[in-house]
Amino acid sequence: MPPLNEQPARPVPKPKHKRRVRKRGNASKYSTAVRLTIIERDKGFCVRCGALYDDIHHIIFRSAGGKGTVDNGVCVCRKCHAWAHSCREGREWFERYREERLLT
Numbered sequence: 001m002p003p004l005n006e007q008p009a010r011p012v013p014k015p016k017h018k019r020r021v022r023k024r025g026n027a028s029k030y031s032t033a034v035r036l037t038i039i040e041r042d043k044g045f046c047v048r049c050g051a052l053y054d055d056i057h058h059i060i061f062r063s064a065g066g067k068g069t070v071d072n073g074v075c076v077c078r079k080c081h082a083w084a085h086s087c088r089e090g091r092e093w094f095e096r097y098r099e100e101r102l103l104t
């Protein structure tokens, strides 16, 4: 019987889950159309570092009343997305990006 723990080391843990937002339908959720518009505008790359995007980030957090609108969403890679949520600097970087690039 082959040992189950004999797996090659990975630099990044393999995602086991598909993260689909499946909460109550509400205003913070991006519709397919909004999502596509954001991806097209950002060309599918992280707006901060240029890597292929993994997520669409709510610049104004949903918890703060941010809506699922085109001017509140940006393509981000996993790393930058984690950064955006991990510290004030990250959050403010995107808020500034929004003011300079999306609201003008």
Ligand SMILES: [Zn+2]
Residues within 6 Å of the ligand: 046, 047, 048, 049, 050, 051, 076, 077, 078, 079, 080, 081
């Ligand atoms: Zn990035």
Ligand SMILES: [Zn+2]
Residues within 6 Å of the ligand: 056, 057, 058, 081, 084, 085
């Ligand atoms: Zn986010």
